[in-house]
Amino acid sequence: MAQNQERVVTPEMETFTSDIQEKQAKGVKFYTKENIQRIAEQLDKYKTGDLADDKFKVPNLKGEEVEITLDLDEPTVWVDSRCDHGDRRGGPYLYYRSAQAMAEYLDMEPFNLQQAYLPIVPLLPRTNGHGCCGRKGKKRAVINPDPTLSAMEVNQEFNVVRQRWEGSDSFARLKTVFKANKPLLTNVTKIVAFACGQLATGPGICSFSANQHALALSLQTLISKAKATKFGFSGVLQTVQKSLKRKKGGHCTPTTVPCFAQDPAYMTIDKQILEGLGFTIVDDPRGFLEVDDDSVVIFLTPNTPIQQVVFDLARPAAVFQEWLRADVNGPEAKYCPNPTSARVQKILDNEYTIVYSSWRHHLRDGELYIRKNLLNKRE
Incomplete structure (x- = not known):
């Protein structure tokens, strides 16, 4: 036309x-x-x-x-x-x-x-x-240029961003929220992250992408530790001994809770680094097949209507997504790549509670939604 x-x-x-x-x-x-x-x-x-x-x-x-x-x-x-x-x-x-x-x-x-x-x-x-x-x-150039750094250099830069995230006030507040909601932590069986973006872009790394992946890894650690505490020391010892993986940097991280990542934009270097960090990389659309009621799902600025897909498939235990701005959501959002809908908005309003809002510096306008029945649940 x-x-x-x-x-x-x-x-x-x-x-x-x-x-x-x-x-x-x-x-x-x-x-x-x-x-x-x-x-x-x-x-x-x-x-x-x-x-x-x-x-x-x-x-x-x-x-x-x-x-x-x-x-x-x-x-x-x-x-x-x-x-x-x-x-x-x-x-x-x-x-x-x-x-x-x-x-x-x-x-x-x-x-x-x-x-x-x-x-x-x-x-x-x-x-x-x-x-x-x-x-x-009109043809649009690919936004993210091919990486020029080695895998070792990208990994080093990612670790710097990850340490900065884990030492931030934003992460401290997130830990407080999760610790206050232990039923959520102990019932989660997996983390599924969508559209977190390429780590390696041109001569450096994308900080926003690195922060999203660091978020997923920190949630993996928090949830794994909570589940370990719930099942007691003796049971945990055997589980953790099987699941501990030695990471670069000299520390061990429990990986009892799998962390899946799906993004068609990942390049070979991204997959190599992320798999080394403990992610399970899955091709589109297999990440959606992992979404269920016991998962934590992450998607902040996807280029596809992930929230509509996710809430058709399940009611995740928690969802970390971008703030639902009125000007890019609703029935008039025909140009928005990831709009909400009347159905999704009703689900969020009736079945979820916002318990955490990130500072723009790390995760832009990210908000954490937790399913209400988990907030009300008592051990």
Whole structure:
């Protein structure tokens, strides 16, 4: 569509928008683990060359099976206008559509009713205006440049940021919150972090990315220690002896609670460093398959509607996410990559309590939500 060309809205489009809004109002889940699992398995087959004719079969919200062929020579209706943070580097990627984006269907040209009902679309990176990496069909350069530091240098710089975080007032307040809510700590079985970003960028590291990963590691330590205390010294001794890993810097960290990290932008050097620190790196969308009611989920500034996905899949024990600003959320947030929705806002208002707000210096506008029944629970 030309930049200033006005879209003609047909009765079919109007009916579709009303249907999406009605589904949202009724609390219909747009994302399910069953469908995400199916897509993950097809992605695996595509990468190994075992997906027949490179054709994905993806279920839409009407229960129809939509066939999508990944072929740069084949036309596509999709226009992915989000900023590219390196998450579309190289191979196929998954494009998640928020309820607002679906209702407005501005990411489609031309409109296709069957595909309009797709909340997740497998795509190949394109630069021809369809499925492209920039707005209005223009190619947008990858924001994060390739790293020039060695893995050892990146690891050293990360440790500096991590020590600064762990010595901050923000972390001290976070520890106080968690210690005051032991039921939360002892019931958590895993941490799942999304879209924390590349550590290594150009000649240095990204401090915001480093702080997010440091947050995940500090939560891992806090929760592991709390669970160890709950189960008593004798039981813990055997568990901790099996789970302690020697880290660079000469200290041991209990890793009884796994910490998963998913970000398509990770490069080989990021995965190498993070795995050495105790993270389990998973490919998109397998991080979502790890989300459950006993997990702590972290996502601060994702480039995809993670909060809508997460709260369709589960009610995590705690969620660390960005402050829900009114100007980039709600029904009008069609351009926001990670907007809330009426359904998500109702869940947060009724089932969660904000117990911690970070200082912008470390985690920007991050807030910690804890499920209310855990706050009220007594050991």
